[in-house]
Amino acid sequence: MRIRDVRARLIELPYPRPFVPSWAPEGAHRSMSAVIVEVETDEGVIGVAGGDMGHDTGPLLLETIRGWIRPRLVGMDLFATGHIANHLRYVAEYVFPRPWVVGVAVWDAVGKACGRPLYKLWGGHAGKVRAYASFGEVRAPEQRAEDALRVVSEGFTGVKLRVHADTVAEDVAQVAAVREAVGPEVAIMVDANQAAARWRYRPDGSRMLWDFDRALTTARELADLGVAWLEEPLPRHDYRALRELTAASPIPIAGGEHNRGIGQLVRMLEDDCFTIYQPDANESEDIAALRDFGAMAAAKHRRVIPHAWATGLGVAGNLQLCAALPNCDWLEYPYDPPVIIPEVFHVMLTEPLLPDSTGLVAVPDRPGLGVELDHAAIEPLTVQRV
Ligand SMILES: [Mg+2]
Missing domain, CATH: 3.30.390.10 (Enolase-like, N-terminal domain)
Incomplete structure (x- = not known):
């Protein structure tokens, strides 16, 4: 063919x-x-x-x-x-x-x-993957607490918050408000989006720069709130600082969504830069090579949880990868009502990929990605x- x-x-x-x-x-x-x-x-x-x-x-x-x-x-x-x-x-x-x-x-x-389905060709067995609601905006702590409660009431068992404030205290206040609202059972992830130079600016041109101390202090504070991981706390090519942070942090450090190519991924794995690697099937490396990378990371007791800030079709590719990986326990699901919603993000699919009432997304059982344009x-x- x-x-x-x-x-x-x-x-x-x-x-x-x-x-x-x-x-x-x-x-x-x-x-x-x-x-x-x-x-x-x-x-x-x-x-x-x-x-x-x-x-x-x-x-x-x-x-x-x-x-x-x-x-x-x-x-x-x-x-x-x-x-x-x-x-x-x-x-x-x-x-x-x-x-x-x-x-x-x-x-x-x-x-x-x-x-x-791809995940079956690749030896996967999980027909469902647990999804976390990935927020995109920074909002006031009270608003975020309300948002988180709502997505939890819809079934999600995890939420990812963005932090981008001037001080650690303000960042932690947002996370603390959400923890207080959702209780101890819901997973909370925190993304600092510090990996790319361009993301370290605000619309007014001011800088939003974390250094090693800010990252480690934040990680320690977040540990007290039972946070599941701290994502992209430092520039993506600062391998030595990432390794030192991962070694010192009481919670998992995650990243790698735009470290491109198997070479960079393997280098980071050898350097032990992260506890959780987040390559994206559509943006980081060949999807089949990412499945292989998952096996390498699993051998080192590291997780691979793909980045999937993507449309429904983009999520569909990463969902197959998640279901095939031996060490992936979450699917990133972009969801930040009232804007980032399936009615917008999944409009190109005849059937949107939706989590069920327990926060699990079923991997389509049809061939390939299992979705239709x-x-x-x-x-x-x-x-x-x-
Ligand atoms: Mg991210």
């Missing part, structure tokens, strides 16, 4: 109200942009996947697919997945750093051609295609 075409489109999803992600120095977002990739074979099987969400980077991915990926992949054997991944590695190194969504679409087609829904949202 050979690849006949690689297509992609950029869709624009309007938000019900402006949304201010904690990591966005540009301030409020009024919509989300997202790339959808389709890989078509000469036998009519079409693999789909969802990727890049940057207003500025989405068009670059489309141009990369048109100019560099499609010409190389058309005519290739669909099942030569390792060979295809090496082509994407070349692109990642020399053209555009995160073409991996194309590989996820290839694997969706492989699963469909085999008639099996809603062409009628995405057509009017499409702003660019190649």
